[in-house]
Amino acid sequence: MSKKSLADFDFETGEVLLVDKPLTWTSFDVVRKVKNALRIKKIGHAGTLDPLATGLLILCTGKKTKEIDLIQAQEKEYTGTFRLGETTPSFDLETAVDMARPYSHLTEQQIQAAVAPFLGLIQQTPPLFSAVKIDGKRAYEIARQGLEAEIKSKTVEIKAFELTRIALPEVDFRIVCSKGTYVRSLARDFGLGLGCGAHLTRLVRTRIGEYRVEDAFTLESIQALRPPRPGDEQRPARAERPGTAPNRAGLQYFAALQADALAVQARQAAEEAGAKAENDPE
Structure with missing residues (x-):
């Protein structure tokens, strides 16, 4: 079709x-x-x-x-990546790593075995960095003010949970779950089960029903389907929002990671240009 x-x-x-x-x-x-x-x-x-x-x-x-x-x-399907050995308050890359623990001792068999407790109906506590309402406020509003709040656990269903790649400290996964499941919470709980901590570094929703x-x-x-508007030909081009705009979403740690990655790329490019200049004949 x-x-x-x-x-x-x-x-x-x-x-x-x-x-x-x-x-x-x-x-x-x-x-x-x-x-x-x-x-x-x-x-x-x-x-x-x-x-x-x-x-x-x-x-x-x-x-x-x-x-x-x-x-x-309807049920949801996701793929993504957990990073073992590090935790963050938001359970993902929105906030900085707050704790690191050893993970290299874990075997692939131990990591695969850690999946079983999360299959079926489970109790899960949503992250404080989430849209859950607490006394009329969104939980993430409380979290970003540096405040604490209690969030009640709820029953969710994990219908499928498989690890598709293990390359420590990264673990790729695919899950099928019920409405209301927080994959970030699953990352936290999976890390707790392994005793090393974990957080979510990538998440793609691939299906709903x-x-x-x-x-x-x-x-x-x-x-591209945007219809023309009166006066468009005289109106200056509107600045579009960039593909990534971390400050709009309060993603300080992610923004810092992006800045570090760009700095590394710039440094490598400068070093390569310098090496080329030295090797090229006059």
Whole structure:
């Protein structure tokens, strides 16, 4: 079955639109971008993705917004990477590493065996850096103020959990889970089970029910459908939000990691240019 063209969508009447969410964008960022680009009056998303997660984000427009709860209730599939031996307060790269422990003694058999306790119905405590509400406030608002709060555990179901690559300290995985499962919490609990700690470094949502990320549209392709507006030819070009904008999402540690990586690349390029200059004849 061929992929439906964006030009054939009737967004005002109602559509289910699959979007491949970019890194560091919040789910609300994507909703706002699509709403403004296509001038859609009624639009919402069916299941939040964290800023540092990518992959399938489902948007519903018009009459299809009535299906949001139904879509959100369907099982989810994710792939990603845990990093063993280090923990962070947010359980991912949003915040800096706060503890490091040895991990090199772990065998592949021990790591694979640590999966079993997380299959089926389990009790899970959501991260403080999450959208869970505590006394009317989002938990992440409390966390980013440096405050503590108690979050109650809840029952979730892990239907499938497999490790697809072990290259210490990294462990790649695939999971299928119920609504309300926090993969970041799974990273924390998996690390606790191994006694070395862990945090999430990569997460891609690949499926919600029968909807798959392979059928999702990029924001660039959606933006290309933006209808012309009166006066566009005289209006100066609007600065688009960059592909990664950590400060908008409060991702200080991730921003620092990106800056360090860019600095290393610049230093290596300068060293290579210097070496080439020395070796080239006059």
